[in-house]
Amino acid sequence: MQDKEILERLKKIVTPYTQEKSGLEGFNQSTDFIKDLQINSANLVDVVLDVEDEFNIEIDNDSMDGMLKVEDAINIIKSKRAES
Amino acid sequence: MSNRVVITGMGVAAPNAVGLQEFEMAIRIGKSGISFFEELRKLNFSCQVGGKPGISQDILDDYFTPLQQRGLLSSGIIYGVSAGTEAWNDAGLEKAPAEAPDWDTGIIFGTGILGVDKFREAIHLIDAGKTRRLGSTSVIQTMASGISAYLGGILGCGNLVTTNSSACTTGTEAVIMGFERIQAGKAKRMLVGSCGDHGPYVWGGFDAMRILPGNYNDKPKLASRPMSATAAGFVPGSGAGALLLEDYESAVSRGARIYAEVLGGEINSGGQRGGGSMTAANDEAVQKCIKNAVINAKISSAEIDVINGHLTATTRDAVEIESWVKALGREKENFPYINSLKGMTGHCLSASGSIECVASVLQLHQGFVFGNVNCEDLHQDITNLITPRSVPIKTIEHPVNILAKASFGFGDVNAVVIFKNA
Numbered sequence: 403m404q405d406k407e408i409l410e411r412l413k414k415i416v417t418p419y420t421q422e423k424s425g426l427e428g429f430n431q432s433t434d435f436i437k438d439l440q441i442n443s444a445n446l447v448d449v450v451l452d453v454e455d456e457f458n459i460e461i462d463n464d465s466m467d468g469m470l471k472v473e474d475a476i477n478i479i480k481s482k483r484a485e486s
Numbered sequence: 487m488s489n490r491v492v493i494t495g496m497g498v499a500a501p502n503a504v505g506l507q508e509f510e511m512a513i514r515i516g517k518s519g520i521s522f523f524e525e526l527r528k529l530n531f532s533c534q535v536g537g538k539p540g541i542s543q544d545i546l547d548d549y550f551t552p553l554q555q556r557g558l559l560s561s562g563i564i565y566g567v568s569a570g571t572e573a574w575n576d577a578g579l580e581k582a583p584a585e586a587p588d589w590d591t592g593i594i595f596g597t598g599i600l601g602v603d604k605f606r607e608a609i610h611l612i613d614a615g616k617t618r619r620l621g622s623t624s625v626i627q628t629m630a631s632g633i634s635a636y637l638g639g640i641l642g643c644g645n646l647v648t649t650n651s652s653a654c655t656t657g658t659e660a661v662i663m664g665f666e667r668i669q670a671g672k673a674k675r676m677l678v679g680s681c682g683d684h685g686p687y688v689w690g691g692f693d694a695m696r697i698l699p700g701n702y703n704d705k706p707k708l709a710s711r712p713m714s715a716t717a718a719g720f721v722p723g724s725g726a727g728a729l730l731l732e733d734y735e736s737a738v739s740r741g742a743r744i745y746a747e748v749l750g751g752e753i754n755s756g757g758q759r760g761g762g763s764m765t766a767a768n769d770e771a772v773q774k775c776i777k778n779a780v781i782n783a784k785i786s787s788a789e790i791d792v793i794n795g796h797l798t799a800t801t802r803d804a805v806e807i808e809s810w811v812k813a814l815g816r817e818k819e820n821f822p823y824i825n826s827l828k829g830m831t832g833h834c835l836s837a838s839g840s841i842e843c844v845a846s847v848l849q850l851h852q853g854f855v856f857g858n859v860n861c862e863d864l865h866q867d868i869t870n871l872i873t874p875r876s877v878p879i880k881t882i883e884h885p886v887n888i889l890a891k892a893s894f895g896f897g898d899v900n901a902v903v904i905f906k907n908a
Binding site: 418419444445447448451 | 619
């Protein structure tokens, strides 16, 4: 799966949780989930669950802790998909 | 020096109507909100009828963001946020801006149990070893204070934000607690009310106690029969009611519409002594509660025009009437009008007090006494105490100056509040 496709699917997932909608306009690898999108930290666990469902993977707590920016998420998704 | 407290906004999600205007129309015509539930039949309930407010997608969209609607399974929060936000809007208030809350406005919004269906979902996931799949909404939808927390965040309240719980007294207790806070000068506005979840997991315990009617499953609209000779137990309901209480000076200075004034009230307990128990009221405590409410409101009992009773449709109804007769020193043709909303809504448990306070204030403000549903056959123990004239079965247009509202609950707890036409 191409990074671009993962990026698009990620954007769709985070949209309902995003409080700073302007952060979605320039949604790219360096977008920070909390700083740029103002996603409530409690909602990050929901984002992770949605990502799991979307990509049919399981994200452990350690991986989740490292998921601060879009590029982190893409790397985690790619490595988990490679494992399975 | 204590501050006067008035009601400047109301909202309601009741089994027979959602929204204040629809609710007024419903109670004027005696509309029943009781229906048969196939789900309860399948689960072998003895009582297969109940009351649930009808919440459309449009109403959900009015009060919840798309994000809040994701995984929203707490019916009490749905009802409570709908009613609470309606009361806020009805009072002409704006939500606090993003930077800072409204420090002068608080919330006391009670419940008996919250988010039962959400909790059930969590139990199934946990038992399947999938705790991590609960997501972020399990706690906030099942903590008792979830309802005040949701409303506090949506509206931006910076004063006391809490949830009270005292079984079926909850809603009326919240009104009195909010009243006292404003009276003491600790807040300018208090959004008060209560909500109650619906469904088999809330109602099952009452069914098991055999205090619900099992003989009206094929005629649900006749099932809830307060004060009737053929009353067979209370019909379980759900929903929410909300009132925006406001300091009189604050209400006047912002030109708010005033529905009624809260003159005072009383909250007490029979201590499960003197005939009182976990499930039955100590009659002396009930009478003391009524008498003290009258004293606290600085009125005489002769001034009460209408009583909105607790009156659930059990054998205790006649006992309640007797307590009113004794506490007010009024009987026979000297007794005020009395009505019970529960013939239309069933017993909405923790939500009952606030829904019925809304119905009470509507009667004061609009000048009518709603008719009692399903009590054409008034119980003889009641007609021995008061005349049938006091128990209208059709709505009458009649100015109401002072109304007394009572709620009683498991744990032998009581609350009585006195409202006056503004």
